[in-house]
Amino acid sequence: MRMPGIRFQSGDMVMGRWPGSSLFYEVKVLSYDAKIQLYTVIYKDGTELELREADMKKPTGFKPSRRSRSRSPSRRRSRSRSPARTTRRSSSRTTSGTFATETPAARKEPKMKEVLEIRLSPVARPVENNGHNKHENKDNDTADKVNEKPAEAEQENKVLESRYNLRRRKDDGDAKPAEQTEDKEKEAEQKPAAATASITTDLEFGGRLGVSCMMLFLPVAVLGLMVVCSQEDASLMSPPPLPALDSLLDPHVFGMVVLWFLFQALLYVLPVGKVVEGIPLKNGEWLKYRMNTLHAFVLTVAALGAAVHQGVDLRYIHSHFLQLAVSSLLFSVLLSVYLYVRSRWAPQDQLAPGGNSGSVIYDFFMGNELNPRIKGIDLKYFCELRPGLIGWLVINAAMALAEMKLHSLDYPSPAMILVNCFHLFYVLDAYWHEEAVLGYMDVTHAGFGFMLVFGDLMWVPFTFSLQSYYLVHHPNHLSLPWIVGIVTLNVIGFCIFRKANSQKNAFRRNPSDPTLSHLKTIPTATGKSLLVSGLWGLVRHPNYLGDLIMALAWSLPCGFTHILPYFYVIYLTTLLVHREARDEAQCRRKYGSAWDDYCREVRYRIIPRVY
Ligand SMILES: NC(=O)C1=CN([C@@H]2O[C@H](COP(=O)(O)OP(=O)(O)OC[C@H]3O[C@@H](n4cnc5c(N)ncnc54)[C@H](OP(=O)(O)O)[C@@H]3O)[C@@H](O)[C@H]2O)C=CC1
């Protein structure tokens, strides 16, 4: 029915200004209240608001925004959990979004926050972006402002309320699943610690049987690969005779592995490097991490240099390679047992969601405690970046020395130099961006159990170095064009890997970063957005793509005679494809329909037009 004397009719699609901003979004007119002279309109995501006629325009002449698309900015709540953020979240954050069910007194604060956030939320123009940026970057600051200046906030609140008569509608439609997910998340956050530990029911890796097989198979596979690699015919089809078992466990070598671990632990606790906070725990606490991997690396190189100067022969690593791997395995098993036992006493709110199934074998493998610490040493974070990664580089250097000795060379071969440089560069890059590692899946979500302990302490140093080990016994001549081609490939892979990771990290730290203002984003109901252009518009995991390209560049110097040097590419492809599927499931749970929108927009997962 036509409403006489007014400009817009119910059912009209018009552009409605988002309260407090200069942005207009497509809205549908629902009704008009002549008494208060306000239109009730509904945004595309289901948010209902009341607007004045002056804040509504006919759709003609509007250009679509470059940065955010059709969804209402009401969904953008500041929930960034960037590891780089160092201020504590105000308690008001945990109550946001709950005001529909609260008492009027309790409602006041979240409502103020909501209004402030609405004022600060959507931005299309770079200038506004910067302003917005200032606040969204520090969501706790925004919240603090609400606490610190209630009168001012209240005043702003009143002005806005009188202008717009804000009213949130219960969400439905396409955004519902995501809202529900977030509500559940919030519910969990607000529950007392004791109630937050949930039992893991979705078992990964084939459950108990699968992880049992992996625990038996993976160590044997590492040792098998190492043995094959040292043979002249490094073919997987002709397995060599196995070494005598008792020759593999050498107490002297085991002592060295323990010393290496303790030496790295000592470097970890040195009071150099800044201390930053990681992501918040379920109980609201923030763990602190000291960023000194680069210092540790430099000190390790200095210590090894001094040792070599004193006559220590690094080629010992080459000649005792298998024994070192077996000792690392033994150390990993012992550490995992310790971690499992201590996890039985860990507070419930410090358990990882994925390793709490009740099955001893499964929880031992997945890890039950999220951030086990001994006297300030975060064992998971420490193991992920130090003994294994630095160990990998030391092994590579030892292989270069062994190659020189074996083939009477003055310098390592070009292939060996390439492999050493690529690996060194990769690890140094991880150290340079150490803070970002705090936001990676393993640190934020995974428990610390056999899988990661073994992965960090045996798998990484002894399989990632297979290429240099292979080159000791299988020299491969590289022509200049090949060298140039391989270096170029590595540079391309690195640029994609680095740019993708840095863009995502910068965006998570500050969604309105002016350097990212050219990128399109999709807002989600959690308040976080998803990048949907640039590298993140090419595939859903451009960082994995870059990593895989680099992996290929690391194998090519070894030539094409055997598949063994390509083991790293095969491993990484398998791991990243599996990881992508895991992450995808997690993101779908977290972001609901916004994730589906993203997948529709960005069709390929890792490799453009292929997968
Ligand atoms: N060499 C090796 O052996 C290995 C290397 N890696 C490397 O480690 C790095 C980290 O990997 P990993 O932790 O698995 O995963 P990512 O760093 O890719 O993190 C995935 C998360 O990024 C966020 N995200 C996804 N899509 C978008 C988007 N479009 N816009 C913004 N944010 C998005 C989501 O988290 P949210 O939205 O919650 O922020 C998602 O859960 C990668 O570079 C990988 O290649 C990993 C494993 C092994």
Ligand SMILES: CC(C)=CCC[C@@H](C)[C@H]1CC=C2C3=C(CC[C@@]21C)[C@@]1(C)CC[C@H](O)C(C)(C)[C@@H]1CC3
């Ligand atoms: C088969 C098996 C036991 C797998 C365990 C997986 C681990 C080896 C990997 C899981 C994620 C990793 C990462 C790195 C090393 C390998 C493990 C531990 C990483 C530290 C390498 C350096 C990178 O720059 C990185 C920091 C991005 C990366 C993080 C993930």
